[in-house]
Amino acid sequence: MNWDVLLPLILFLVVIFLIGVWSNRRMAKSTSFLSDYFLGGRELGGLVLAMTMVATYGSASSFLGGPGAAYTIGLGWVLLAMTQVATGYFVLLILGKKFAIVARRYKAITLIDFLRERYKSTIVVLVSALSIIVFLFAAMAAQWIGGAYLIQSLTGLTYETALFVFAIAVLIYVIIGGFRAVAFTDTLQGFVMFGGTLILLIGVVIAGGGLDQIFNDLMVENPNLITPYGNEGQLTSLYVSSFWILVGVGVVGLPQVAVRAMSYRDSKSMHRALMIGTVVVGFIMLNMHLIGVFARPVLPGIEVADQVIPLIALEVLPGWLAGLVLAAPLAAMMSTVDSLLLLVSSSIVKDVYINYMKPKATYSHVKKVSMGVTAFLGIIVFLLAINPPELLIYLNLFAFGGLEAAFIWPIVLGLYWKYSNKYGAIASMITGLVSYIIIFRFNSEYGDLFGVHAVVVPVILSLLAFIIASLLIKREVYYFPTKTI
Amino acid sequence: MMNNIPERRTERRFKIAHREAWIGVILALVNILWWYGFAYTMGSKVPEEYTYVFGFPAWFFWSCIVGFIVMVILVFIVVKFVLVDMSLEDEDDMGNGGHSS
Numbered sequence: 001m002n003w004d005v006l007l008p009l010i011l012f013l014v015v016i017f018l019i020g021v022w023s024n025r026r027m028a029k030s031t032s033f034l035s036d037y038f039l040g041g042r043e044l045g046g047l048v049l050a051m052t053m054v055a056t057y058g059s060a061s062s063f064l065g066g067p068g069a070a071y072t073i074g075l076g077w078v079l080l081a082m083t084q085v086a087t088g089y090f091v092l093l094i095l096g097k098k099f100a101i102v103a104r105r106y107k108a109i110t111l112i113d114f115l116r117e118r119y120k121s122t123i124v125v126l127v128s129a130l131s132i133i134v135f136l137f138a139a140m141a142a143q144w145i146g147g148a149y150l151i152q153s154l155t156g157l158t159y160e161t162a163l164f165v166f167a168i169a170v171l172i173y174v175i176i177g178g179f180r181a182v183a184f185t186d187t188l189q190g191f192v193m194f195g196g197t198l199i200l201l202i203g204v205v206i207a208g209g210g211l212d213q214i215f216n217d218l219m220v221e222n223p224n225l226i227t228p229y230g231n232e233g234q235l236t237s238l239y240v241s242s243f244w245i246l247v248g249v250g251v252v253g254l255p256q257v258a259v260r261a262m263s264y265r266d267s268k269s270m271h272r273a274l275m276i277g278t279v280v281v282g283f284i285m286l287n288m289h290l291i292g293v294f295a296r297p298v299l300p301g302i303e304v305a306d307q308v309i310p311l312i313a314l315e316v317l318p319g320w321l322a323g324l325v326l327a328a329p330l331a332a333m334m335s336t337v338d339s340l341l342l343l344v345s346s347s348i349v350k351d352v353y354i355n356y357m358k359p360k361a362t363y364s365h366v367k368k369v370s371m372g373v374t375a376f377l378g379i380i381v382f383l384l385a386i387n388p389p390e391l392l393i394y395l396n397l398f399a400f401g402g403l404e405a406a407f408i409w410p411i412v413l414g415l416y417w418k419y420s421n422k423y424g425a426i427a428s429m430i431t432g433l434v435s436y437i438i439i440f441r442f443n444s445e446y447g448d449l450f451g452v453h454a455v456v457v458p459v460i461l462s463l464l465a466f467i468i469a470s471l472l473i474k475r476e477v478y479y480f481p482t483k484t485i
Numbered sequence: 486m487m488n489n490i491p492e493r494r495t496e497r498r499f500k501i502a503h504r505e506a507w508i509g510v511i512l513a514l515v516n517i518l519w520w521y522g523f524a525y526t527m528g529s530k531v532p533e534e535y536t537y538v539f540g541f542p543a544w545f546f547w548s549c550i551v552g553f554i555v556m557v558i559l560v561f562i563v564v565k566f567v568l569v570d571m572s573l574e575d576e577d578d579m580g581n582g583g584h585s586s
Binding site for chain 2 (some may be wrong): 078079082083086088090096097098100101210211212215219223224226229237244248249267268271274275279283416480482483484
């Protein structure tokens with residue numbers, strides 16, 4: 001074991017644990033457990049709001065997979081990754097103050113609360129809850145597997161032990177701390193990612209002999225690496241541009257991101273979050289993908305893409321600093337996992353259990369059920385991750401696109417288009433989900449339909465379905481309530 | 486607790502919110518155009534003819550690095566000069582920082 005590397009990592013876990021305990025103390029004073037546990041009592045300030053959005057979004061796939069892809073594909077992948085700068089401002093501006101005001105009037109704590117009040121439809125609620133539970137559960141499990149691999153490669157523990165360490169760390173603070181703990185931990189993790197990628201980038205540039213030398217080496221190896229078209233010229237401008245929908249503007253439709261857009265305290269917090277979020281997300285994305293490209297001349301021949309970041313950190317930085325920097329991907333995974341875990345359990349507890357099974361649940365009953373469900377989910381994920389079934393991996397592959405295709409129009413049009421109704425929402429969700437699954441399968445067999453990512457066509461089809469169904473079936477203008485209901 | 490919130494004030498807040506959502510769309514469009522414009526014009530030359538700015542290929546420098554900085558500046562301008570502070574609550578009349586301009 002390499003204690004130089006491990007000590008900073010352990011220290012990091014301890015700090016996270018302390019945040020959970022502190023948050024639990026805060027919650028003990030609160031009067032509304034549900035709103036507090038799942039939404040932090042709507043009191044996030046600008047910095048925390050920005051960081052929790054960035055950290056939730058910047059998952060392990062972007063933290064380990066992204067630089068790995070950039071290592072293989074070159075600058076073209078950095079260009080693709082920069083479509084994510086939009087997430088820094090787009091979600092908060094689009095959902096914006098209207099979502100915040102309406103969510104307060106509806107007393108909505110989850111995204112599904114909003115959809116339920118807006119469309120007054122059991123089918124909408126159940127389809128939403130089911131998509132969230134299935135897709136995000138899979139996405140979460142995949143992150144656990146990634147986390148365990150990372151710990152394994154750093155410590156030399158067995159996979160099962162590493163998974164256990166990861167699971168315990170995540171569960172403890174999600175269960176005791178709830179949303180507030182998650183949001184504050186995300187903030188810490190955002191700083192770690194910000195500083196970590198910067199240090200590592202500087203380290204890699206120095207190790208590579210400066211920018212001129214690095215680009216010269218890349219040019220000698222394969223000139224395509226420094227073009228926007230990928231190492232084999234495989235990235236067309238159309239395909240890369242379609243990522244604006246998947247990871248740029250379409251992120252509005254991700255429940256774990258949208259729920260954060262109703263968690264802030266006031267408009268000042270939102271304004272600050274816009275500025276901080278844009279800076280932080282752009283900075284992190286630019287740095288970490290550049291690290292991937294620059295790692296190539298420094299450490300050629302890495303076979304497994306996910307290992308690029310750990311290997312390059314151990315190569316170019318002193319042990320203790322590598323440990324500190326590698327806390328960043330671990331941070332990214334944990335923060336994604338914890339917010340997904342909370343969201344899945346809120347869907348079960350709040351959207352299904354309390355809505356349909358036990359509307360008159362008491363405060364302490366709700367509290368017990370919430371923590372119990374969260375713990376139970378964690379244990380199931382742990383057991384599944386020991387020997388992950390193939391279906392799980394498959395579901396994770398299309399989790400984000402599927403959720404976006406299902407949710408983007410019911411959320412956005414529900415807020416801004418007066419004719420939106422439940423028929424439109426149902427048609428849109430089902431069209432989005434079904435067409436996404438079909439096109440995803442088609443693309444993996446026969447290559448990309450129309451040369452764009454699988455998410456593009458379903459987003460357009462679900463928009464059409466929404467508009468047509470809303471206008472044809474019981475067309476009616478909707479008025480938002482003018483006061484809290 | 487005030488139940489008779491003036492209809493006008495409610496609508497005014499929604500109007501502002503609608504305008505700010507459109508600003509989000511415009512920002513994203515500017516972002517996409519800038520990003521696409523530099524990447525696929527300067528970047529489509531053969532790599533041997535690339536020019537470099539501060540060590541980076543020019544297409545990448547203008548599209549990704551300057552593009553990012555431009556977006557940060559635009560977002561700051563929008564936040565400082567265009568977005569409106571408002572109360573998100575309905576109960577009290579003013580809320581916190583709900584001054585109108």
